[in-house]
Amino acid sequence: MIKTRATPSPVKTGAVISAPVLPVDIRVAGLCKSFADTPIFQDVSFGLPRGEAVAIVGANGTGKSTLLRCLMGLIPADSGSVDVLETDIVNARPAALRATRSQMGLVSQKHNLVPRLSVLSNVVQGLLGQRPGLRHWSQTFAPAASRDAAMAALDKVGLAHLASRRADRLSGGQSQRVAIARALIGHPKILIADEPTASLDPAAGEDVMELFFSLARREGVTVIFISHNIDHALQYGDRVLGLAGGKLGLDARADSLNAKQLRGLYD
C-alpha cells in the first residue's frame, strides 16, 4: 500500500470541531465479491465525504466496475457493508434501493442510450427514478416541467439543438454528452462514471472529462470515476483509490501522488 488516509469521520470529538466535517455519502466496509468461486476483490473499505471526486484505478479484471455496481446495488456483494446516502444498500428493500438510486447518476463507458429513441426522450427518462410511470417513458407524454428540465440539461452539455435527433445517429462524444445530461437531470448527490472516455478519441475524451467535472463541481456532487488514464485520475480526482491483487492497494490524495506511482498498479 503506497499511502493511506483515514476515512473522514462525521463524529465530533468533545465540544470542539477542529475542521468543517462533511457528511459521508458513501461508506464501504469489508466488501468482498467473487464470481463462481473466483475472488474479484476482498475486504475493500473506504469512505467518501460529500463533494469529493475519487478516481478508481487498476488493471483490467481487478474489479473496478464490479465495485461500482456493488455500490449501486446492481449486483449483490458476497459480504461486507455498503452505506450510500445513509441507506444500507446490501440489505435495502427494493423501494428503498430505488429511492437511493434516484439520488445517483451513472455515466457508462458505452453511453448506454436507448438507440431508437430521441435524444430528448433519453434525457427525460433520467427522471424515471424520481417520477416513475408512463409520462416519463417518452418526451411525447412528458409534463412540460420535465421537458424543460431535459432541455436545460441538454443545454448544459451544449446539445439542445440535437434534442429531436435519434440517439443512434450521434457521434461517440455527443452520445456521452447526452448520457451526462441524463445523469444530471435529476440533480443527483452522487455521480458515478465507469470509464467515461474509454470509447472516445483523446480530444473528445478531454472535452467530455472537462464538461463532466465542470458540471459536477458546479452541482457540488460526490463523484466516483474509473479511468485507465492516469493523467485524468490525477487531474480530476481529489483522491485516488487503486485496486490491485484483489485488494484496495492504494488510497491517497491525488496531489500526493505522481504518474509513476500509479503505473505501478498496472505491473
Place this chain on the structure above:
Amino acid sequence: MRNNCGAFMTDMTSPARFERPSALAFLGYAGAIVIILWSFAGAGFSVDKVISSPPRFADFIDRAFPPNLEPKVLARLGWKMLETLQIAFAGAVIGVILSVPIALVAARGLIAGNWVNQIVRTTLGFIRAVPDIAWALVFVVAVGLGPFAGMLAIAIDTIGFCGRFYADDMEAADTGPAESLTATGARKLDVVACATIPAAMPAFISTSLFALEKAVRSSTILGLVGAGGIGIELKVGFDLFDYPTAMTVILMIAVVVITIEQFSGWARTKVIGEQR
C-alpha cells in the same frame, strides 16, 4: 516467449485438414445413419413408387391444365382468397398484440420470477406443439364453422410463435441501457418499457413479419376443416375431380404466399437496415 528480434515465437505447423473423429463421435455418426434409414422404412419409402409416380403425376397435370379461368370462378375464388387474407391479418394482429405481455412474463430476468417464466414458456411450448389445423378443429367446435374459428386458430398459433421469440429477443437485447435506467432508480416496468422493448423492437418487427407469412400460409388450408378461407375450394375441387379449378386455387395460393414473402423480406431489410 520472444526470439532475439523481439518477435513472439509461435508454432508454425499448420493443423491437419481432417481430424480423426473420436470413438464417441464415430458411434454418434453411425447412430444417426441408422435412425435415418429406420425413418425411411417407417415412412414407407419405396423406390418402385418413386419410379412409377411420374406418369400418374403427368396425368394429373394433363387433367388440371389449363386451369379454370372462367370469370365467374375467378371472382368466387378471389373473394375466398380475400377472406383468407383477412383471416390471416386479423389473427396475426391479435396474436402479435397479445404476445407482447405474454412474452414479458416469459422472458427470464425481466419482470416475473423464474417459476412464472417456466410456466409461461411451457404453455407457449404446448401451443406451438399443437398444429394450427388442430387448433382450427378445436375452434370450429367452440365457435362453429366459418372464418372466425380460423382467425382464432391463427391468433393462438401466432401467440405460441411470437410469445416465445419475443421473450428470447428481450433476453438477448443489449442490457446497457436497462442498467443505466435501473441505476437512476427506475422501476422494472419502466426499465422494460423504456430500454428493453425499444432495444428488441427490430427483432420484434422481424419476428412479426415471419408470423404474418406463417399466418397467410396456414390460413390457406384452414378451410379444409371448415374454418373459412380458400382451403374449402381446394378440397371441393379435389373431391369433385375438378382439377382445373383445384389448380387455379393452388396457383392463387402460390402467388399470394410468394407476394407476402417478398413484401415481408423487403420490410425486414428496411427495418434491420435501420439498425446501426
